[in-house]
Amino acid sequence: MYNFEMTRPSTIADAVKALQDEDAQALGGGQTLIPTLKQRLAMPSTLVSLTGIGEMRGVCMSDAGEVCVGGATPHAVVAREASAFPGLAALASHIGDPAVRNRGTVGGSLANNDPSACYPAAALASGATIITNAREIVADEYFQGMFTTALEEGEIITEVRFPVPEKSHYEKFVQPASRFALVGVMVAKYADGVRVAVTGASEEGVFRWAEAEAALNANFSADALDDLSLGGDDMISDLHGSGDYRAHLVKVMTGRAVSKAA
Amino acid sequence: MPKDNSTVEGGIGAATVRREDIRFLTGDGQYTDDIVLQGQTHAIFVRSDVANGVIKSIDTSAAEAMPGVLAVFTGEDFAEVGGNPAGWLINSRDGEPMKEPKRPVLAHGKVRHVGDAYAAVVAETKEQAMDAAAAVEVDIEELDAVTDMTSAIAGGGLVHDEIETNICFDWGWIEDNRAATDAAIKAAPHVTTLELVNNRLVPNAMEPRASTADYNKGTGEYTLYTTSQNPHLTRLLISAFVLGIPENKLRVVAPDVGGGFGSKIYHYGEEALVLAASKKLKRPVKWTSSRSEAFLTDAHGRDHVTKIELACEKDGTFIAFRTETLANVGAYLSNFSTVTPTFLHGTLMAGNYTVPNVYVNVKAVFTNTAPVDAYRGAGRPEATYSIERVVDMAARELGMDPIKIRRKNFIKPDQFPFASAAGLEYDSGNYDRQMDKLEVMIDRDGFSARRAESEKKGMLRGLGLNAYVEACGIAPSNLIGILGARVGLYDAATVRVNATGNLAVMVGAHSHGQGHETAFPQVVAEMLGIDPMSIEIVHGDTAKIPFGMGTYGSRSLAVCGSAVVRATEKIIVKAKKIAAHMLAAADTEIELRDGQFSVAGTNKSVSFGEVALKAYIPHQFPIEEIEPGLEETAFYDPANFTYPSGAYACEVELDPKTGKVTIERFAAADDFGNIINPMIVTGQVHGGIGQGIGQALIEQTAYDENGQLLSASYMDYAMPRADDLPFYQVNHDDGTPCTHNPLGVKGCGEAGAIASPASVVNAVIDAMQSGGKNVTHMDMPLTPSRVWEAMNAKGV
């Protein structure tokens, strides 16, 4: 780790100001950033901690019936308090281990957009809105490939609004070592249609599986997927599984998510 | 000394809670990195990021000029000192000695694996040393890496130019049996052939390696605090081979050590570097490995590619085992890398069986990967896995029950001592009895119902089992000397009775998870009839303990424990003399019971404490006949190896849609001979099975073709976690005592890791077969993706 300064603002405005400094970087729960710093792979001059900003923490319901999660809310709190959206709460409860869940934040996870992370699947499958200090970004426009998002330099995720589905489930098949998603599929059924988001599998990061959505719109049952198949070519291929294996798992996990949706 | 004779509370056979765990669990352990010396400096190693390359130049001037930097070392600084040697000379089949390229303190001229250190920086702080390490400028001309053993043999590039081959040795065991074995296989009615890989493992001790050297310029004495399983061996290697520091000027201290599993047996270059740096700077120098360095530089384990053939009669009677193995030794010969794939592997290739013909050929191969050496089980897991996989396969081919085929060929209890066709003499065992227990423990009768349940859910279920026998309690020095060992493998103990009647027992074995501080006192307490808590075990410091050889090969109790017994016997002899004097009787009349020395047939007695006090306050003492004091030392060299054995079973459920294997049941029936502390033994078996299941299911060490380690962190290298493992059933009652050591003990540290992979793989194959998939073998680790690929391969 290289030396850095640390600030702990208590308002979003102060945080935004602090982040205007060149080489300043936002610090959420540090579960991704701190290991990066320990390996000397990044050299920020200042870390701006967001976890002391009261207005960025907590879970509540909006008038529009969305679950609203503050950008600096740890996974454990979402697991406990997002009961209005059981699929989301369950997803949060299976991220990492208790230490990770007590520190890691939804904002940090979505900002990082790891191709194997869980939250991106929840945000995309629910058509969530990512609220930043500057604007509102719909999930379909937010994710732009692995580790890439619509966020500008210094922009902070202050809140995420998840529309609550009629039914949903996140089915995660873990990579044996990291226990991130080797393939994770979130299926969410809304009055106006089914959304299926897949994480862990694609070279492009989280994506919506349109064919599955169409099939499930016609018939919300695992059988509806029988005739579908995905190609392995654009899928991640590594030590833990080939592209073909991942493509196969996407279908299996989607079917299981549909069966378990509640 | 069977346990039912135990008279002492907390003596032999008591399931005493490990006393050392309290300090480990409450953060009061003292590990090498916890030792902070006045004025200490910090070393950081500069490591190669290519697997094979010529060092054209190293420019350290920028690094030397950086803040806090005290010295920068390169391979050039150690060109004149010795290499880190192999501890065992293996001769090839043609009689030629093995190839032993020098393993320098720091790479010189060439780097040979990713992580190979070619420079080291010492600075006031660790951060300064890291900054300066990044400023060492090196010009390395990268060469093609040799990572795969087959191409290494076929004549890819050379790992060591000076030896002109990548083959370290080509060993035959027993060479004289080769022709007979070949002929037997040729004539056999049935031959099962299996090609398999025993996957490479990263040891992953919880505590990474660390070394701190402290040169005292006043006395010229060096102290090395280091994470070692055997401080005297480390001292011997440094003194006699590497740096030439006289043994009497080098003290090696291995304090609390957080696990070793073999990887801390060996001397590593970092130890020599900090010693040399401390001498140069006249200040303590500390190095603590990062986890990333541990992945790249701790000696790895296993990594065999094997073809095994089992010839048998149509009725399943074994005729011959023939094995050809390529054993990866990595880029340099680590201290026990040459004995592990040979004498610790080939000699076990008859397994538990009366098979008359065994021949083993092992070629050890240099590659541009981290050195490979003994890892929990060391050679014996490879033997057990090969044998017990091919036996299972033969049973399937012959349509025989896998237990029946094993029982048919088991050595029977009345055949011991048994001279195996692979050259060992097994002293005791009862393989059928362990198998009997196993069948009950795993509830074999209920399996078909459980399978039906699984199938109802769309899952497959398999049951796999195996037998094992291993050789531990290493090792008889006379025998291994003939076989090429460059060390003796006795051990030593000093029992010191203090004046007030409590004891310090100084032992050559080192405890880094084994529980010696609890188990050894149980033995002494039993013998003397005193409270085990009045006995303290001292280990891990060459300045305090007699010259012993440390801990590995499940040897601590069988070898060092025997030395403890011998030393305690001497204490008893002398104490009886003192007691006889005190009681005005003859020595021969004195009996020791419950800590009291009494004159047979009378009520005259003195307590152990009174005798101790007399020994140190020798008033009215017959100094012409008895020396004052009560302290004895014994060295013990075993007459033979010990042969733990047993039978393991694993039941798995397999999700055919994902390839995910879940272990539903696991049973281990072990014969460890007599048991000193059953709870510690159970714990050792649990840990060993955890490692064996890790190897079988998830641990995957992968190098790419450029020699980059792909599984270089816990993001990609999977270690077993609690929820990967089932609740085990473990039983080690009814052992057959070892016939040649005083405690009748065999050793239990490695069995779990040795025996478990075969039953896991046998179970998964059984599950796949039950699902109509004709998969007869797949290589470990059986990760979901690999299982799925195997089940969905063409033609399956």
Ligand SMILES: Cc1cc2nc3c(=O)[nH]c(=O)nc-3n(C[C@H](O)[C@H](O)[C@H](O)COP(=O)(O)OP(=O)(O)OC[C@H]3O[C@@H](n4cnc5c(N)ncnc54)[C@H](O)[C@@H]3O)c2cc1C
């Ligand atoms: C052992 C372990 C296991 C894990 N397992 C899983 C898993 O199974 N599934 C999973 O999804 N994740 C997993 N994670 C990742 C975890 O969820 C992290 O919490 C997450 O990736 C990052 O969140 P953080 O709050 O810790 O962010 P940090 O590490 O603090 O920051 C990450 C990045 O996001 C930026 N950032 C942080 N907060 C904000 C914000 N509010 N607005 C804008 N930018 C921000 C930072 O500048 C940085 O670039 C695991 C992590 C660990 C250590």
